[in-house]
Amino acid sequence: MASAVEKIREIEFEMSRTQKNKATSGHLGLLKAKLAKLRREILEPSKSSGPAGTGFDVHKTGDSRVGLVGFPSVGKSTLLTKLTGTHSEVAAYEFTTLTCVPGVIQHRGSKIQLLDLPGIIEGAKDGRGRGRQVISTARTCDLILMVLDVMKPITHKRLIEYELEGFGIRLNKEPPNITFKKKEKGGINFQTTVKDGQLDEDTVKKILAEYKIHNADVFVRADHSDEEFIDVIEGNRIYIPCICVMNKIDQISLDELELLDQVPNFCPISSHHSWNLDGLLDMIWKKLALVRVYTKPRGANPDYNDPVNMQGAKGKCTVEDFANKIHKSIAAEMKYALVWGTSAKHRPQKVGKDHLLEDEDVVQLVKKT
């Protein structure tokens, strides 16, 4: 019997021969659903191949975790050493780094854990090299730095994305605005707010049939693709921000550099010469959207040296998140909070636990008596 990898190749071949139009969109959707199921089969642990999908055994420390992902010898270890001072072996040959090496970036009162990882190769997600371990670790990161060598073809960016996508990672994307609910009966109820969008009732039904789902509510609120719908059904997708770090710019011309600098989410640097590392740190900071909150005890000044750092969902942190970060029991004991800073309308503003905090707010929690 053909292995999952062989079946994937066959389906990919069939897709490449199928013209993309309204008449084939249902069939293409079904093929993509088959692909997603096969990929899951590969990733799920099986007795013969040992546990799949486990990353390197490195503890999470600090306020957030950033991972260095890229092909071999693009300069990941050089960058780790420059940004954190932690030594990681650098050499001109490929696969110098064979394990995960953690370092810490101290920036604006926050501790950011940076992970150096072995280089990945094409086919990594299907188990080549240390690929699966690397990508499983990437799944645990709050931000991915995709390191690329500017002298290599830019198509490498797409190749890496493809490897990460195969492991359920979605870069610089929001979760699809689709509600999907399985039911006991009543058939498929398809609704959409989009006129002439990519997803029509026929495609949705074909995809669901491939999953043997015959009763469900599907509500599509934006122009999403069949692949995004499959992501919602599969459910285990992870949405991670990403910066494309274009390394070794000491080898290109100024004109080329100016072009690179204009691409969104690109950050040109030279690890070896420490060029634009401050620019990279700024981008890391923005992408992580960390929220630092200073605690103010009653009748005393806030402690500006020791902020509570929060990595909310896309920088969204509530007073409740803040209380929980100090101690599990505090949120329940809280009556209200006083907030100073950009999120407050008055100085201070009296707020409840759902109030959204912003970076550098000062908070005093007032307990129930």
Ligand SMILES: Nc1nc2c(ncn2[C@@H]2O[C@H](COP(=O)(O)OP(=O)(O)OP(=O)(O)O)[C@@H](O)[C@H]2O)c(=O)[nH]1
């Ligand atoms: N010209 C140039 N060379 C660089 C730069 N950064 C790193 N290198 C060189 O690129 C080679 C590979 O660097 P490493 O840091 O070992 O790369 P890596 O991505 O960690 O490699 P693996 O661990 O093997 O995957 C070394 O010879 C470095 O000196 C740079 O900014 N410019």
Ligand SMILES: [K+]
């Ligand atoms: K190397």
Ligand SMILES: [Mg+2]
């Ligand atoms: Mg290395």
